[in-house]
């Protein structure tokens with residue numbers, strides 16, 4: 001019997017159990033000290049790697065780790081510390097604006113409500129979800145490029161947009177797995193289910209994954225490539241011989 005394109009409830013349970021077994025204590029790879037520095041780090045991470053952001057924030061947070069200190073540092077000062085990451089001009093502007101808003105409207109504290117969080121400059125739904133999950137332990141799932149890919153390839157939560165995938169993930173992820181789901185899926189996408197070359201041969205969920213173009217191990221890949229090359233050569237020689 002053909003398998004349905006979406007994972008069954010039992011398979012979803014197995015998927016999360018398998019990913020959790022691999023990484024029992026998943027965490028964000030962004031370095032932060034408290035909710036404020038996490039908001040800043042996540043806001044800076046758009047179109048930048050966590051490693052690159054950590055390098056910049058280590059210097060930045062050493063001089064400014066509160067909204068007040070950030071305001072005192074000023075836009076130029078922030079920019080100096082984050083010039084190594086993409087979109088730094090705009091991000092420096094947002095960091096200052098969000099620090100000001102936190103002081104003026106929230107007593108310098110990071111709000112714990114998603115709608116209020118997304119009112120902060122540079123904080124979209126994805127950033128807000130990461131902050132709520134990581135800093136405040138809420139069972140939110142922020143859909144980034146890795147989670148979007150893994151959700152669609154596996155059949156866990158297919159969807160055409162990040163918002164659509166988030167809605168499906170929210171509906172199909174059992175409560176027991178919701179808190180860690182964001183981390184498990186993101187790390188799986190970053191290190192195993194890689195965009196160009198998914199490492200299906202060493203993937204813990206390959207048996208249930210619905211992706212049609214799973215890659216074999218590198219040795220088999222090399223052999224298949226060599227066989228295809230040899231076959232193409234033979235074909236070309238046969239064509240030539242025919243005249």
Ligand code: SF4
Nearest residue numbers: 193198200203209211
């Ligand atoms: S089997 Fe391949 S495509 Fe499926 S989740 Fe694993 S790495 Fe990704």
